[in-house]
Amino acid sequence: MLVELGxxxxxxxxxxxxxxxxxxxxxxxxxxxxxxxNIERLDISVEVEGTKPVNVTIEIDLLLSKETKNIDAEALVxxxxxxxxxxxxxFLRQIT
Numbered sequence: 001m002l003v004e005l006g007x008x009x010x011x012x013x014x015x016x017x018x019x020x021x022x023x024x025x026x027x028x029x030x031x032x033x034x035x036x037x038n039i040e041r042l043d044i045s046v047e048v049e050g051t052k053p054v055n056v057t058i059e060i061d062l063l064l065s066k067e068t069k070n071i072d073a074e075a076l077v078x079x080x081x082x083x084x085x086x087x088x089x090x091f092l093r094q095i096t
Contacts, residue, residue, distance in 0.1 A: 009051045010095075018091050019046040022058055025087040026080040030062065033076055038065045046084070056088045 010018070023044045030042065041063035049055045060077045 010048070010054065014095060015048050018048055018056070018088060021091050022046045022056060022084040022088045026058060026060060026084040029080040029083045030060075030076060033079075034064060034068060034071055038068045038071075039063070040065050054092060056085065058084045058088075 023046050026044050026046075027042070030039070039062070041061060043059075043061040045057075045059040047057045047059075049057070058081050060080055062073050062077050064071060064073050
């Protein structure tokens, strides 16, 4: 889904805060579904490019321990990315 919001170019501080917000939401979403002790690897990368529109790219590398057979890691990553994108959109709406 592409939503264009009218605002001036983001400052470096706003970009940093946007990245931190998206990463934090993704991290919290994953930890709400699986215990930290069952996560072998969790890398979250957020990149912001452009001005109009602003493109936010979120990548998550998640490896769960073998004890979490009943958790679909791929679906969990997709949900976390969706939550992070929603948080990014809300952040951008608040600064306009």
